[in-house]
Amino acid sequence: MRRASTEARSRVSRGDNRFEETYSQGQERYESQRCATEGCAGRATRRHVLRFCSLFAVSAVSSDSNAEECTKKEGLTTSTKAQLMDRADKAVSAIAQIATGDTSKLNKNDIRDINMWGQEVLAVVAQFDLELAEMELEVAKHKLEAAKARAYAGVLKIGKGAPPKPLPATREPVIAIYPASVENAKTAEETKKIFKSSVDPAQMNIQVDKIKKIGNAGVIVQTTNMEGARKIKENPALTKAGLKIGEPKQNSPLVKFGNMDSDIGFDKFLEELAAQNNMGEEWSLEQLAKHCKLAFKKRRRGFPEASYVVECSSELRKQLINIGQVYIGWNRLEVTAYIDVTCCAKCQMHGHPESIGQINLQGARDATDEIFASARELGLDLLAVQEHYQRANTRFMQASQAAVAAVVVSGERTACAFLSELSNDYCSCAHVQTNA
Structure with a gap:
């Protein structure tokens, strides 16, 4: 008799421990998902969720078979919305079956309360499901609006294998x-x-x-x-x-040949273009000279290479683009269609015309020219400038011609040595000493 009593007490103790462990797990799950729950459905109260944790703990303690079945199922994070709804319904049904079973010692009032709170849990879960569906619908609506928005990439994109879009002709004389x-x-x-x-x-x-x-x-x-x-x-x-x-001049297509080691002259360029490349019999030196005209040359500051931008007929441009590269002397030059970009990507995105960029450029020139006058008025001997107008000036100490940071010595009382090892295009370092 004493042994049976001891086993009963130990069973009750194990049951209490399991209840507390399962209840704490439900609380931890609630705390981890509380922010999302309150954000999605603010009408769900902490009281309802904690009561659901209690019912879940009772279900886990009372039915070992149901607990084992739940552990075999997928986790909450990997379950779909329909699986979560079905899981909540089965949990509430299991609680009701335990409360009304033959081994239950609960009275009618307790059973009624359990059924009532079970229905409350299902109502809260259903409300979560409805509000989640509304949010999913809203997200899908915003994605559809974003997909319909016109962008530069979408307008310019041509499907694979699709014929090129013809350029619109001038409608008015x-x-x-x-x-x-x-x-x-x-x-x-x-x-x-x-x-x-x-x-x-x-x-x-x-x-x-x-x-x-x-x-x-x-x-x-x-x-x-x-x-x-x-x-x-x-x-x-x-x-x-x-x-x-x-008659207004109609601009011919432009083709860029870049970068040659040195400037050899356009006449010699045409001779070597006709002699070293298989252009076909229809493009002899005479025909190339007739249909080609040097528009301008492009050079990078501080580099000896030069690129030729040539104005040519549409037939010659098509053939040169199809070839892709030509040989001029010891150089292999890439041939590309030249497109004059009149403004930067930000101005293009906001629709700013070229004139605004020219005004800003002139403002940068004026601001750079006024640096020394302003320094003299303010009594400054040393200045640190950023994103200044690029120009040849020995008083600007910077890492390269393309640098966006520089040190400027404006006074005669300051001796400054530029530290090229510690400087780059975005940072200029110098050793300064004042002659008192």
């Missing part, structure tokens, strides 16, 4: 107007004023869409139809005002 002599107009603004005073759009019944100033003191006039352009060309008032009509 344009006319170039220049001064007949330098004495008539020296700037494009003067040519524009003379043109406007000589032409009356209402009397001639024409629609001028745009007037744009160009080089050589000329202007480009864009009309809405060919009839308006013809009337402007045949207007004798322009000749009397000292203006002449010219």
Whole structure:
């Protein structure tokens, strides 16, 4: 009898320990997920969750078979939403079965309370599921809106194997107007004023869409139809005002040949291009000279290499791009289509025109020029500058021509030695000594 009593007490003690261990596990699980639970569904209270931990602990102590079955299932972090809902429903059903079983010693009031709180747990879990579904729907909605947003990459992207998109042709006719002599107009603004005073759009019944100033003191006039352009060309008032009509120059494609070891001259460049490369019989030296024109040269500061940007016909450009590389003397040059980038990526993203960048560039020049005057006014002998305008100046101590940090000596009382070993393009170090 005493032995049976001892075994009963030990069984109860083991049950209490298991209850406390399981309850603490439920509390730890609650604490780890409390932030997410309160963020997703603020209406779930701590009281409800802790009560669910108690019911879960009772279920674990009362039924060894159910506990073993739960341990075989997947963890909470790897379970899907449907599996979690099914797991909560089975846990509540198991608690109700234990409370109403044949071995249960609970009275009707306790059984009723257990069933009521079990339904409360299921209601909370269902509310979690509904709010989670709403958040998933909101996330999917934002992802869909982001996918529909127009971006530069999406606009410019062409599918694999898709034909290239044709470039839109100029829809409206344009006319170039220049001064007949330098004495008539020296700037494009003067040519524009003379043109406007000589032409009356209402009397001639024409629609001028745009007037744009160009080089050589000329202007480009864009009309809405060919009839308006013809009337402007045949207007004798322009000749009397000292203006002449010219056809606007159409820019040819540009091709870049870079980087050659030295500048050999464009004539020799064409000779070696025709002699060393299999361009075909249709592209002899005479044809290359006829269809090629040197637009400009590009050099990097501090480097002897030079790149040729050549203006050529569309047929020659296509062949050169297909070849990909040419041999000039001892050089193998990569051939690429040259695209003039007028502004940086940030300006392109925000839609800033080229004129704003030019204004900022002029401001950088002016600010750099005013450094020494400002230092003299403030009595400064040594300055540390950042992102200054790059220019050849011996008083700027920096690691290279492309450096964005420099030390400037503005006074005669300071001796400064530049430490090139400790400096780079982003950091300039110097040893300074003041001559008192």
